[in-house]
Amino acid sequence: MSESAYSIKESIMQLPRNIKASISRRGEGTAEQERAAAVFGNMFLHVHPVRVHVNSLRAGYTFGLGLISFYLFLILVASGLLLMFYYTPSTELAYRNMKDLEYVVTFGVILRNVHRWSAHAMVAFVFLHMCRVFYTGSYKAPREFNWVIGVFLLLVTLFLSFTGYLLPWDQLAFWAVTVGSNIASYMPVLGDYVRFLMLGGNEVGQMALLRFYVLHVVALPLLAATLLGVHFWRIRKDGGLSRPSND
Amino acid sequence: MQAAKKEEIFPKDPNKTYSLMAIVDGDSFQVEKGPEDTVQSWPHLMVRELGLFLLVLAVILGVSLLFNAPLEEAANPQHSTNPAKAPWYFVGIQELVSYSALLGGIVTPALIVVSLLLLPYLDRNPKGTGVWFSRDRRVATILFTIFVVAMVILILIGQFLRGPNWHLYLPWSN
Ligand code: HEM
Numbered sequence: 412m413s414e415s416a417y418s419i420k421e422s423i424m425q426l427p428r429n430i431k432a433s434i435s436r437r438g439e440g441t442a443e444q445e446r447a448a449a450v451f452g453n454m455f456l457h458v459h460p461v462r463v464h465v466n467s468l469r470a471g472y473t474f475g476l477g478l479i480s481f482y483l484f485l486i487l488v489a490s491g492l493l494l495m496f497y498y499t500p501s502t503e504l505a506y507r508n509m510k511d512l513e514y515v516v517t518f519g520v521i522l523r524n525v526h527r528w529s530a531h532a533m534v535a536f537v538f539l540h541m542c543r544v545f546y547t548g549s550y551k552a553p554r555e556f557n558w559v560i561g562v563f564l565l566l567v568t569l570f571l572s573f574t575g576y577l578l579p580w581d582q583l584a585f586w587a588v589t590v591g592s593n594i595a596s597y598m599p600v601l602g603d604y605v606r607f608l609m610l611g612g613n614e615v616g617q618m619a620l621l622r623f624y625v626l627h628v629v630a631l632p633l634l635a636a637t638l639l640g641v642h643f644w645r646i647r648k649d650g651g652l653s654r655p656s657n658d
Numbered sequence: 659m660q661a662a663k664k665e666e667i668f669p670k671d672p673n674k675t676y677s678l679m680a681i682v683d684g685d686s687f688q689v690e691k692g693p694e695d696t697v698q699s700w701p702h703l704m705v706r707e708l709g710l711f712l713l714v715l716a717v718i719l720g721v722s723l724l725f726n727a728p729l730e731e732a733a734n735p736q737h738s739t740n741p742a743k744a745p746w747y748f749v750g751i752q753e754l755v756s757y758s759a760l761l762g763g764i765v766t767p768a769l770i771v772v773s774l775l776l777l778p779y780l781d782r783n784p785k786g787t788g789v790w791f792s793r794d795r796r797v798a799t800i801l802f803t804i805f806v807v808a809m810v811i812l813i814l815i816g817q818f819l820r821g822p823n824w825h826l827y828l829p830w831s832n
Contacts, residue, residue: 449700456704462696463703466788475710482714506732513729524722532718534747545802548787548795555778562774569747576745585733586742590752594744597759614735655788 458643466654472547473652476540480568481639483533488632490526498578500624502617505580530572537568549653557645560638567635574627577620588623589615740822750812756824770805 422429432438437448447461466472497516498508512519541561544550550558577588592609596602603613611618646652697703744752754762786792791799821827 443698446698446700450698450704456700459699459703461699463699465695465697468697468703468706470706472790478707478710479714482711483718486715486718502733509729520726521719521722524725524727525718527727528721528725529718531746542802542806546790546799548789548792548798550778550781551784551787552778552782558778559775562771565774566771572747573745579729580733582730582733582739583728585735586739587744589738590742590744591748594748594751594755594759594763597755597763599760599764616735653788 458647460647460651464651464654467652474539474543476536476543480533480536480540483529483536484635484639486529487526487533490522490529491628491632493522494526495628500578500620502580502620505578505620509579509581530575534568534572537565541565547653551653554645554649554653557642557649560642560645564635564638564642567631567638571627571631571635574623574631577615577623578627580620585615588619592619741820741824743816743820746813746817749816750809753812753816753820756820 435448435452437452439445440448450456450459450461494512497512497519499505509523512523516522544558544561573588573591577584592606592615595609596606598605607613609619609622610616611622743749751763751767754766756762781795781798783795783798786794818829819826
């Protein structure tokens with residue numbers, strides 16, 4: 412547009428279209444171009460290829476298990492963020508915060524239930540997803556490394572769940588984590604040091620609660636998100652989902 | 659035969675920087691079906707993904723409306739619960755620990771993780787990718803199934819058949 416053509420009136424009239432174009436970074440195209448651009452022109456969707464093989468869409472092939480795991484992770488992030496507004500990682504307050512969620516906070520029970528059940532479900536679905544990948548032989552070349560990333564995702568998922576288990580600070584939480592951290596101390600030579608590092612002491616107490624909290628809300632979610640980014644990126648670099656070789 | 663046909667329609671000439679992709683009626687090439695059995699991600703894949711997300715969300719909300727997450731009495735370090743159980747996904751390991759602390763608690767979990775990490779580098783048989791329970795990898799299928807069944811059985815025993823002092827008990831005997 413030349414400078415002489417500029418008019419404020421024109422700008423105002425074109426406001427909606429210009430805002431839309433500035434967000435999508437493109438003008439309008441044919442239907443087919445629009446569909447392709449809807450994928451690669453969008454940061455959140457461009458992890459997808461513009462076209463996918465029909466085999467990837469077969470519900471009976473993946474059962475959507477990896478996707479379900481990811482969705483549960485998203486639900487956990489969202490509900491976990493809200494829970495953080497009501498939770499204090501202190502042995503004095505944590506349990507009272509739980510009771511408040513149950514009796515005082517509007518929809519607090521639902522919020523806590525969503526977080527708890529999604530966490531259990533995520534452990535189960537990540538395991539099922541691993542079984543799918545195994546039984547379809549999808550860890551074979553060139554996908555070996557993505558399987559390795561997956562194993563780390565499984566471990567991170569377990570630790571996320573385990574560190575969260577302590578936070579309500581009730582009898583169930585306290586003794587489950589006591590039992591769990593005792594298992595680590597059976598390691599030869601290093602055992603007691605590992606447990607001390609984990610708990611910030613020899614027993615489950617304030618230091619352990621704080622450590623588990625920081626791991627649970629910062630370190631492990633960041634690690635999981637990073638690994639997930641690599642996991643998804645690798646799916647594309649490895650040529651999309653596995654499929655029979657004779658197609 | 660199909661391959662020959664592909665060559666005809668999409669000739670590859672290294673000296674050409676352009677090529678005829680297809681001649682079809684329609685608003686673009688590859689309407690709905692590409693030569694390699696691919697479809698547009700939008701809408702074919704993403705509508706399904708969105709549908710699955712809504713389903714997962716609905717199920718989680720439904721379960722959360724019906725069942726409350728457990729919350730017992732406040733933690734009391736002086737008074738241990740009996741039995742004290744790890745979360746269900748570690749209860750299989752706890753069951754193993756009751757047989758041998760070192761073998762069950764450290765060696766077995768470490769072996770499991772190391773085997774999982776090495777698996778794709780040990781099983782390099784290229785056959786049988788992309789189908790469930792391929793005949794070409796029966797041994798692998800059987801071995802992994804034994805592992806999965808063993809894990810499930812250990813978890814079930816630990817979770818439901820272990821009472822005070824980790825003695826065997828039946829869930830209905832109170
Ligand atoms: C937080 C946990 C995980 C998430 C959210 C996740 C997510 C996904 C998703 C969305 C896919 C696309 C296909 C599908 O939906 O099945 C996928 C594929 C894959 N995942 Fe995972 N995954 C996780 C853990 C694992 C684990 C534990 C393993 C194995 C040890 C693994 C190995 C793989 C492999 C090898 C593929 C490629 C499969 C193929 O090409 O058919 N992932 N993952």
